[in-house]
Amino acid sequence: xxxxxxxxxxxxxxxxxxxxxxxxxxxxxxxxxxxxxxxxxxxxxxxxxxxxxxxxxxxxxxxxxxxxxxxxxxxxxxxxxxxxxxxxxxxxxxxxxxxxxxxxxxxxxxxxxxxxxxxxxxxxxxxxxxxxxxxxxxxxxxxxxxxxxxxxxxxxxxxxxxxxxxxxxxxxxxxxxxxxxxxxxxxxxxxxxxxxxxxxxxxxxxxxxxxxxxxxxxxxxxxxxxxxxxxxxxxxxxxxxxxxxxxxxxxxxxxxxxxxxxxxxxxxxxxxxxxxxxxxxxxxxxxxxxxxxxxxxxxxxxxxxxxxxxx
Amino acid sequence: xxxxxxxxxxxxxxxxxxxxxxxxxxxxxxxxxxxxxxxxxxxxxxxxxxxxxxxxxxxxxxxxxxxxxxxxxxxxxxxxxxxxxxxxxxxxxxxxxxxxxxxxxxxxxxxxxxxxxxxxxxxxxxxxxxxxxxxxxxxxxxxxxxxxxxxxxxxxxxxxxxxxxxxxxxxxxxxxxxxxxxxxxxxxxxxxxxxxxxxxxxxxxxxxxxxxxxxxxxxxxxxxxxxxxxxxxxxxxxxxxxxxxxxxxxxxxxxxxxxxxxxxxxxxxxxxxxxxxxxxxxxxxxxxxxxxxxxxxxxxxxxxxxxxxxx
Numbered sequence: 315x316x317x318x319x320x321x322x323x324x325x326x327x328x329x330x331x332x333x334x335x336x337x338x339x340x341x342x343x344x345x346x347x348x349x350x351x352x353x354x355x356x357x358x359x360x361x362x363x364x365x366x367x368x369x370x371x372x373x374x375x376x377x378x379x380x381x382x383x384x385x386x387x388x389x390x391x392x393x394x395x396x397x398x399x400x401x402x403x404x405x406x407x408x409x410x411x412x413x414x415x416x417x418x419x420x421x422x423x424x425x426x427x428x429x430x431x432x433x434x435x436x437x438x439x440x441x442x443x444x445x446x447x448x449x450x451x452x453x454x455x456x457x458x459x460x461x462x463x464x465x466x467x468x469x470x471x472x473x474x475x476x477x478x479x480x481x482x483x484x485x486x487x488x489x490x491x492x493x494x495x496x497x498x499x500x501x502x503x504x505x506x507x508x509x510x511x512x513x514x515x516x517x518x519x520x521x522x523x524x525x526x527x528x529x530x531x532x533x534x535x536x537x538x539x540x541x542x543x544x545x546x547x548x549x550x551x552x553x554x555x556x557x558x559x560x561x562x563x564x565x566x567x568x569x570x571x572x573x574x575x576x577x578x579x580x581x582x583x584x585x586x587x588x589x590x591x592x593x594x595x596x597x598x599x600x601x602x603x604x605x606x607x608x609x610x611x612x613x614x615x616x617x618x619x620x621x622x623x624x625x
Numbered sequence: 626x627x628x629x630x631x632x633x634x635x636x637x638x639x640x641x642x643x644x645x646x647x648x649x650x651x652x653x654x655x656x657x658x659x660x661x662x663x664x665x666x667x668x669x670x671x672x673x674x675x676x677x678x679x680x681x682x683x684x685x686x687x688x689x690x691x692x693x694x695x696x697x698x699x700x701x702x703x704x705x706x707x708x709x710x711x712x713x714x715x716x717x718x719x720x721x722x723x724x725x726x727x728x729x730x731x732x733x734x735x736x737x738x739x740x741x742x743x744x745x746x747x748x749x750x751x752x753x754x755x756x757x758x759x760x761x762x763x764x765x766x767x768x769x770x771x772x773x774x775x776x777x778x779x780x781x782x783x784x785x786x787x788x789x790x791x792x793x794x795x796x797x798x799x800x801x802x803x804x805x806x807x808x809x810x811x812x813x814x815x816x817x818x819x820x821x822x823x824x825x826x827x828x829x830x831x832x833x834x835x836x837x838x839x840x841x842x843x844x845x846x847x848x849x850x851x852x853x854x855x856x857x858x859x860x861x862x863x864x865x866x867x868x869x870x871x872x873x874x875x876x877x878x879x880x881x882x883x884x885x886x887x888x889x890x891x892x893x894x895x896x897x898x899x900x901x902x903x904x905x906x907x908x909x910x911x912x913x914x915x916x917x918x919x920x921x922x923x924x925x926x927x928x929x930x931x932x933x934x935x936x
Contacts, residue, residue, distance in 0.1 A: 328702045330671045353698040354665040360641040379701045379731045387664040390690040391639045408730070415726055419719070420690045 316341050317467060317519045318616035319542065322358035324583030324609040326526075326548050326562075327380055329353050334611055335380040336525060336584060338544065339364050340465055342447050348372045348388075349463060349523045355384035356391050362612055366391055367399075371442065373449070374405035375525055376435070376460035377412070386416040389428070393421050400427040404442070404449075406435050406459045435459035438536050452536050454527035456561040462524035464537055472512040475625040482506055517620040522577075525584050528558060529567040534574035541617045543577040544609060546584035547595055553586075569599035569606060578617075583609035627652050628778060628830045629927035630853065633669035635894030635920040637837075637859050637873075638691055640664050645922055646691040647836060647895060649855065650675050651776055653758050659683045659699075660774060660834050666695035667702050673923055677702055678710075682753065684760070685716035686836055687746070687771035688723070697727045700739070704732050711738040715753070715760075717746050717770045746770035749847050763847050765838035767872040773835035775848055783823040786936040793817055828931040833888075836895050839869060840878040845885035852928045854888040855920060857895035858906055864897075880910035880917060889928075894920035 318341050323334030335352020339359070346368045348355070359366050366388060374382050382405075392401065403413065410430040417424055433441055433451050436459075442449035445468070452462030472493050479489060488498050498506040522537040525546035537543055548562035557564050563571075565582055572580035580603050582595050589595070592608055599606040607615070629652050634645030646663020650670070657679040659666070670677050677699060685693050693716075703712065714724065721741040728735055744752055744762050747770075753760035756779070763773030783804050790800060799809050809817040833848040836857035848854055859873035868875050874882075876893055883891035891914050893906050900906075903919055910917040918926070 327705050328671075329668050329698070331668055334668070353695065354640075354668055357640050357642055357645070357665055360639075377730065379698060383698045383701075384664065387640070387690060387694045390694075394638050412726075412730060415723075419688065419723060 353383040371402035467518040541578040565598040569602035664694040682713035778829040852889040876909040880913035
């Protein structure tokens with residue numbers, strides 16, 4: 315039931331040692347997802363014990379080099395390691411053309427299939443779903459089409475309260491019906507309401523990745539109630555004008571989004587290399603949203619099982 | 626009069642922390658040249674104090690990802706830092722198409738000119754020259770067209786031996802003629818031979834980069850007398866068959882080239898990730914060529930001024 319994010323990089327523009335470009339690894343039930351892929355991402359994966367072969371899907375927020383330059387190297391390494399499993403790649407146009415171009419020159423004999431899924435950066439849509447998770451896009455405001463991603467754990471299966479089967483002498487089909495969310499007809503006209511007989515053992519968890527973007531209140535609505543919100547904060551409030559001009563956000567603005575979204579926790583990243591002391595980002599954001607942390611590369615942020623209960 | 630090489634990476638195929646892909650920085654008289662540019666090269670430059678803006682020219686040996694994937698990121702960083710100086714890029718076709726493709730998508734407003742110089746990997750030719758250095762290609766044998774590079778310091782200007790001007794009461798024009806390599810007519814029919822009056826204060830230095838390649842005796846002829854020879858040794862002799870199949874060289878074969886070329890010193894690199902203990906490469910090569918070192922990233926190999934003399 316793992317649900318955690320490992321930061322491989324959260325520096326903006328020029329990558330440097332210790333300040334690699336954007337790349338997050340989301341581990342959901344031991345399935346691995348890569349969000350953005352700056353130069354050196356595969357090197358960071360090795361450094362922090364992430365096996366590139368375990369990546370199921372890659373989500374690219376937008377086509378600026380510091381978010382995508384590591385992808386061709388990662389694909390070459392997967393091919394070198396004889397990957398056979400298909401790799402899903404989500405991104406805006408013309409990411410597919412760019413990948414095809416590289417593959418044609420550098421990996422003409424690709425051992426595995428790349429399943430490209432074009433996303434649009436204008437509306438929030440579901441783009442991926444499996445048994446335990448759904449992924450939605452988050453329209454962002456940047457100099458080029460840019461989309462965040464909201465990863466939502468699905469509701470767990472309903473459990474039947476301990477005493478119920480014996481109390482009502484339920485049959486297997488009846489218990490199955492309850493687990494599917496249905497009510498049960500008992501003797502005569504009596505009805506056993508599903509809500510009286512079942513419960514969710516825990517609440518679904520969620521993680522949102524929002525980079526790159528200007529301050530956008532709409533983002534708060536889309537990610538409302540998210541447990542862990544990663545929001546870019548390229549600049550400090552003192553450089554707010556610069557942030558607006560370049561399509562980025564300040565730490566204070568990111569905190570406003572987290573507060574408006576009633577997020578559980580805020581992660582700041584995509585720091586401009588102009589700032590020496592990153593603590594300033596944390597302290598600025600905490601004036602509005604106390605539960606703020608810096609997305610320092612190599613750190614992992616786990617979202618523990620929520621509202622665990624049993625009857 | 627600096628002439629030194631800094632190793633930014635010498636790992637093959639998959640890059641990992643501490644084993645970055647191929648990239649060497651050659652510093653000749655404080656002019657910087659980049660040879661190959663694997664993923665993460667710009668990050669390594671920062672780590673080892675090389676300013677990307679100081680790179681005058683880039684030499685790409687061949688179009689395999691582990692030798693070129695870092696170039697697009699480096700170009701983006703140069704643009705981000707507002708480079709105005711043209712950048713020379715030497716490589717085989719279709720490197721220009723690949724660069725143009727990237728620039729069109731990722732740096733449509735490039736502040737500086739990229740002057741692409743196509744090289745052929747079939748014959749040794751001079752491809753670059755300035756006041757102090759000449760660069761020649763070295764045809765290599767690999768799975769794709771591959772070329773090494775020989776960097777040769779030019780002969781220094783002739784010096785006139787201390788006692789000569791006074792002894793023969795030389796005029797300025799006569800001394801100028803001597804420095805140009807000419808003989809001088811003295812009183813009557815007497816001739817002052819240039820060789821008796823002048824000397825070279827030191828001998829030109831040279832560095833050769835040979836990667837990727839199978840064992841090729843021709844390389845030894847082209848780089849004969851080189852002071853510092855970097856030769857790939859992807860495998861150990863025990864895996865000689867693998868080396869041949871994949872178009873690579875063993876440490877022992879690299880040592881044979883160094884011996885045949887009468888090189889001053891051998892640097893081994895492009896090590897396969899299959900080997901834990903790199904010392905084995907050094908010891909294997911030293912059985913034939915004792916002055917062998919490993920091209921470990923972060924290390925700098927200086928070629929001191931040779932045969933310094935004055936009269």
